Amino acid sequence: MDWLNEDQRALRDMAANFARKELEPIANQIDIDEHTPDELVEKAAALGLYGLYTSPEYGGSGADLVSVCVVSEELAKASPSFAGMLTVQMVLCPKAVEILGTEEQKQRILTAHASGERLMAYSQSEPAGAANIGSHLTRIVPDDDTPAGGYRIDGAKLFCTQGTAKTFLVMAKTKDRGGNEGYGCAIVETEDEGFEVAHYEDKLGWRGTNTGPISFNNVRLEAGDILGDILTGGFSHRAANHANLLAHVATSIGCAQGLFDKTMDYVQQRRLYGRDMAELQPIGYWLAEAHAKITACRALLYDTVRQFEAGTVAPEAGNICKAFIGETIFEVCVKLLQMWGGSGIMNSTGVNRYMRDARAKCVAEGATEMHYAIIANQLLHNQPTLVPSNIVKAAAS
Ligand SMILES: Cc1cc2nc3c(=O)[nH]c(=O)nc-3n(C[C@H](O)[C@H](O)[C@H](O)COP(=O)(O)OP(=O)(O)OC[C@H]3O[C@@H](n4cnc5c(N)ncnc54)[C@H](O)[C@@H]3O)c2cc1C
Incomplete structure (x- = not known):
């Protein structure tokens, strides 16, 4: 670098x-x-x-x-x-x-x-499938009881990563006062009446943040609580999603690098069967392979980031990074952890969390297969999204 x-x-x-x-x-x-x-x-x-x-x-x-x-x-x-x-x-x-x-x-x-x-927190996922927004049930509709053209939101979301968030950006199906339908974005605050954070899930990875279902029971929204156009705000911030995917992928690379650095130290100070562990048959090869894969992933990521900054990036570039690098990094972490033997399985060594986090990263921000589906859509239909065409059409009309 x-x-x-x-x-x-x-x-x-x-x-x-x-x-x-x-x-x-x-x-x-x-x-x-x-x-x-x-x-x-x-x-x-x-x-x-x-x-x-x-x-x-x-x-x-x-x-x-x-x-x-x-x-x-x-x-x-x-x-x-x-x-x-x-x-x-x-x-x-x-x-x-x-x-x-x-x-x-x-x-x-x-x-x-x-x-x-x-x-802040960002909430899109629903039980019908995170990316399957055509089937989402959460609705933002006009509310004549709210002053100055307000709305209300009803429904429930899954897997919302909150940490200590107080302001939630919620994507949902919308209807405007003319009866047109689309996919918008509302700002919901923890203090809003009818908004509930139900509980937190016990997770395999990404355990440093709370993730759980949230629900909206007739939550009143003022006009200023709608972010962007009521019919398109939910998907017209694609540059934010794209940049976020790339930053997310950077954490995958850091994840593998962190485990790699710890594994190098471990392997170099450990002796097995009277020899330096690093000299054992697969160990040096595995280290070299991990180093090569992390280096290649990093090169792809930063090449994409620089194209993003220059405004020349392909629409599906973030999806390629997320899907390809995410899975490669997970495989790297599995191999690195294997070098720790039983010590890697014991939680006390604090290294198996890297592999668990790498797996969670292959699902959070969209499962690998969904990103490949988007890439296929771009290749075959020149469409950089899985948003159902009826929603796009309704929103554009
Ligand atoms: C730790 C963590 C934190 C999260 N935080 C948030 C958050 O803050 N906000 C939020 O909105 N969501 C969040 N999510 C949800 C996350 O975005 C979804 O879990 C993810 O997009 C997958 O969606 P799903 O769980 O509905 O899986 P499903 O849609 O049920 O998919 C199941 C499997 O089907 C396959 N699949 C899915 N879609 C396709 C497709 N289009 N083509 C081919 N195969 C497909 C994949 O193999 C996938 O793993 C989080 C998830 C995790 C694990």
Whole structure:
């Protein structure tokens, strides 16, 4: 990564320092407790991590996506789970608000978010399938009892990753006052009456953040709680989703690199059958193979990120990274963990969480097969999405 500029290097070093001093010592405990301590969130906020990708006029640092990815990678070396939660906070939610929001919404939401005062969550998944939005049941409809053209939202969502979020961006089917139907986005706050966070799931991986179902029972929304166009806001922030996928993939690479670094140390200090473990038959080969795969994945990711920044990226590039790199990294983590023998299976060594987090990353932000389906749609039909055409048509009319 010699090509990083001075600012990007400074941010990478800052993140590496934070990861080493603040994250690494408690990363295994975060996994065991399935909880990220508030103090860590506060420290991350004080460093400006939540507003890293947010424009300076809304309290952020306005860093580029390369910086966001190198920071994500460094944090993921210590805790892939914490880093995964952070990309949603750094990229997906604030970028969606920047793309869709009015000036008032951006000032209100983004400044409180960048300071860490009001973190955000992004909620799309429903029982009928996360990406299958044509079958989603949550509805935002006009409400004549709400002052000045308000709406109400009813329904339920699954698997919403919240951490300590207070502001939720909720994608749902919508109807405008003219009876037109589409897919929009509402801002729902934890304080809103009728909004409930039911419980948190006990998860295989990504345990540093709470994930669970949320529900809306006749939650009243003012006109200013609708983000973007009522009929298209739910899918017209694709640049935020794309950037977020790339940052998410950076955490996958950091995940494998973190386990690789620990495995190198372990292998080099361990002797087996009177020999250095590294000299045993498959070990050196596996290390070399892991190093080659991580290096190749990193090259693909940053090539894509730089094309994204230059505005020349292919629509399906993020899907390619997510599907291909995600699965490759998982395979790498399985092999690396195997080198630890029984010690890798014991939770006390704190290394099997990398493999579990790598698996969770192949499903969170869209399952691998869904991303391949999107790539196929782009190849065969020149359509960079799985959004059902009736929704797109209705929204466009
Ligand atoms: C740790 C974690 C955190 C999450 N956080 C959030 C969050 O904050 N907000 C949110 O909205 N969602 C969140 N999710 C949900 C996540 O986005 C979905 O789980 C994921 O997109 C898969 O959708 P699904 O669970 O509905 O699987 P399903 O749609 O039931 O898919 C099951 C399987 O079918 C296959 N499949 C699915 N779609 C296709 C397709 N189009 N073509 C071919 N095969 C396909 C895949 O193999 C997939 O694994 C989170 C998930 C996890 C695991």
